[in-house]
Amino acid sequence: MSGFLAVLVVVLIFIVIFQIAKASEYVSILKGEKKSRQQSNRINGFLLIAFLVLGLVGVYYCNDILKGKILGDSASEQGEGIDTLIYVTLAITGIVFVITQILLFWFAYKYQEREGQKAFYFPHNNKLEVIWTVIPAIALTILVAFGLKHWFQITSEAPKDAAIVEITGKQFNWMIRYAGKDGLLGRKDFKKIDAAGSNPLGQDWEDQLNKDDIMSSEMHLVVNKPVKLIIGSQDVIHDVGLPHFRLKMDAVPGIPTTLWFTPKYTTKQMKEKTGNPDFVYEISCDQMCGSGHYSMRAVIVVETQEEFDAWAAKQKSQYDLAHATAAPAAPAADSTQKAVAANK
Known part of the structure; x- marks a missing residue:
């Protein structure tokens, strides 16, 4: 029953968004293209912030109710290290995910088209390129190294009493x-x-x-x-x-x-x-x-x-x-x- 209600809520949300989009089209006809575009940007900006908040709450809620309840703890000694590696990977990627998504949606809202506001444009920045290339490369190399360590362990020669x-x-x-x-x-x-x-x-x-x-x-x-x-x-x-x-x-x-x-x-x-x-x-x-x-x-x-x-x-x-x-x-x-x- 709770699953049906969740699906129903999602469907209703999409219907509301669709109706808002249709209303924006009618407004554009009455007010002109530029004003209509600016109004649509304001609506989209608000929806992006709402989606960000609801999305992060949903991620936290799903993690809270499902953590440890699907497979439980590892049933093998070797699996303990693999679980640790998975948690470390999720922690690193999770932090990056939260930061980047907040910036993405906030920037889309804050820097939307407005009267008297001109976008700043720059085609290249060596410092930024180095930062977002080198840091992820180092982090991924470390994760791969630990992954290979566990791989070599389970595929190595088994103990003599195995x-x-x-x-x-x-x-x-x-x-x-x-x-x-x-x-x-x-x-x-x-x-x-x-x-x-x-x-x-x-x-x-x-x-x-x-x-x-x-x-x-x-x-x-x-x-x-x-x-x-x-x-x-x-x-x-x-x-x-x-x-x-x-x-x-x-x-x-x-x-x-x-x-x-x-x-x-x-x-x-x-x-x-x-x-x-x-x-x-x-x-x-x-x-x-x-x-x-x-x-x-x-x-x-x-x-x-x-x-x-x-x-x-x-x-x-x-x-x-x-x-x-x-x-x-x-x-x-x-x-x-x-x-x-x-x-x-």
């Missing part, structure tokens, strides 16, 4: 593979991809490392334990978006990418922190990838080591699943042969 999880994008779902007890993922070959034969990633069954790898539609992670993601795609470019952890990385066909992070809160803890019993960590696709892009979503479950071990113990390796589908065929043939032999 869990290994592979995530592969395909229109329009995510396929997630875990290294088994050996801690290593088996070899893949795109020529061996066989979704019907329980081998959607094209795992090479002759590689012994594949024997204990498991797959899941959910990503299970251990709280306070580093995890290294190996990211890929089978068709078009996708993007692994981890908004609660403040991370994202492109999934590029034929070019594996990696990142690592450390989850801070379990899913249960986040449900308590947010007061939302239905809270889940999400994996989104942050790159337009086709008509089903909107549905390309997966869930991350962050849990304790004991809970993860219990979950992993219930999973069958993809090798066992792939070979179990072919196993029943042999007994069926044997029973048929036995029946023929018995009839003879």
Whole structure:
């Protein structure tokens, strides 16, 4: 209801402005072009000041009601630094935005066309050019440097005790593979991809490392334990978006990418922190990838080591699943042969 009222108010404001503009046209016909233009300038100047005040109040109000309520605090240790960088960037750009907008609208009001007032004109000023070029360049260079610092951190070599999880994008779902007890993922070959034969990633069954790898539609992670993601795609470019952890990385066909992070809160803890019993960590696709892009979503479950071990113990390796589908065929043939032999 409040949203409908807000839209209604905006529509009414536009109607009022439109009617004022129409009235100005009629006045111009009666009073002449010059007087009409000056009167229009006065009206526009007043509207600009009103827009400035209402706009700044609106920005402050939106920030006040939405701050920290969309995603909350970062759920990863690496995301804390990224949040800080975002706040610093918003503070710097916010100050510049407020100052420049106030000057822009105030100057438009103060220096509008008036009788006996002539505009001062100067084509060039070296000092001003240097100021508004050098200062922004320095500020942006510093921000980029800190951004690269965080980028190099999450894309650097993961800690030795980090869990290994592979995530592969395909229109329009995510396929997630875990290294088994050996801690290593088996070899893949795109020529061996066989979704019907329980081998959607094209795992090479002759590689012994594949024997204990498991797959899941959910990503299970251990709280306070580093995890290294190996990211890929089978068709078009996708993007692994981890908004609660403040991370994202492109999934590029034929070019594996990696990142690592450390989850801070379990899913249960986040449900308590947010007061939302239905809270889940999400994996989104942050790159337009086709008509089903909107549905390309997966869930991350962050849990304790004991809970993860219990979950992993219930999973069958993809090798066992792939070979179990072919196993029943042999007994069926044997029973048929036995029946023929018995009839003879």
